[in-house]
Amino acid sequence: MIVGAFKNAHGGATLHHMHQIVQQPYRDQYWLTIKVSLITAGVGSFLGLCIAYAMIREGTPRFLRTILTTFSGVAANFAGIPLAFAFIATLGTIGIATTFIKDHLGYDLYAHGFTIFGQTGVELTYLYFQIPLMILVIAPAIDGLRAEWREAASNLGATSWQFWRYVGIPVLLPSILGAFILLFGNSFSAYATAYGLAGNSVFLIPITIGFYYSGNVVSDPHFAQALAFGMFVVLAVMMLLYVPLQRRSARWMR
Template sequence: MTSPAATPVRARSFADRARRCGPWLAVAPFLIVMLAGLVLPVVALASGAFEGDSFKTSLNSGYRGAFWGSIKLSVVCAVLGAGVGLLVARAVLAGGTVLRRLVLTASGVLANFGGVPLAFMFIASIGNAGIVTGLLRDWTGLDLAGSPFSLYQFGGLAVVYLYFLVPLMVIVIAPALDGVRAEWAEAAENLGASRWQYWRHVAGPLLAPPVMAGALLLFCGSLSAFATAQAMVGATVPLVTLQIANALSGNVSADNAGVGAALAIEMIVLVAVVMAAYWTIERRTARWLR
């Protein structure tokens, strides 16, 4: 027969076990989605990538050129997006509350606006037969279709990418700018420091890590973008995401599925390395701005 004193002990042990398992049960749906949507596809890609000479073929000149094209585009978009986003966020946070809420809300929407709709918007506005192109030609005589700038080349694709990368940078860098207190500038001024010395020795070192982290995030975003580039440039600009799509869909050769899987694995490794650097910088930034 169980003693009365044993019942509370068992109840407490059951409550302790439930308390320990509670967080795991709460994140179980997320872990299941991650397993089905990320882990299993990566395992399937890896099994296909190691068949035959897929990795060796993926390092040939054509695929290697696509990799360098994606990296070059991502670096340009990351640097420009980080710089412009920092300036926009700085100007917005210096304004009023209404402007801040309006721009941050719009940035949250625009940062997720991509794919074919974004490509169609730019083609319909400043493409060769776009509305803005026609209005400029009729009103000012400026013909964008005959200018060195082309929406369907490297520079045009970078401009389109910046449309959603700059708002993303605004969202990422705004908390870091909020962490730079106005009292620090006042203290530096009272100690005789110039504005340049304040940014050089105080605000600059504090903002450099979050800016670098934001640039890495933009790099990953532009590196993995696919639908916008496919709708706009096709094969005009060599990009690894387009090469993966062509290989997996059999547009090049029926035996290229393994090459597409190898390219995808290489992309995953590159993005994982960049994101590891991003998380490291973010952790240090959060510690410094407390």
């Protein structure tokens, strides 16, 4: 059935549509979608890694880890329309944080070019599910980073930086890259969040597909299918990169 869905998406698209989706403005929209995904995946991976390490490292009370993991499970699933509105309520034109910063700190975000309905706003909102996802995905890998390695390194006179440079990061790298690709796909395929937030101002490819499929003004399902096929190609490439990385990172996790 799933395979059938794809055949249709492809078969329904003539070469004309395939040619069209690499033209402007769609080329820019693909690029924008990829850019947003790369940025949120990059920032999300970095922050998620730091938070996950802070959560797991020795000295941090155990209960904090339980709370944070459970919360990450919730936050990673809290997406779409409600998430978009939560951020509008926070950082929208009359949002709580916006008015607070204006009244108490004397800085008007919107007068300085910030808007939650723009690209930065979408990226900020995506981070709300990207960071928890990274925490959930990377935690087992950090668990695999054994305390003995760290002790061995320091016995041999390594500094903390040297430990990370020569042991920690190289061991974690496949997991980090794998998680990065997962986060990329996660953000690349997001529709509802961006739709709720910036349906009319940030033209990500999923938004355009939704627009062409159900659009009140123009409706061209075949073209939507061609655009969807383009997305699928990008994700398939990412998946091909993911599988070998996954295999490699599994080696250290026992």
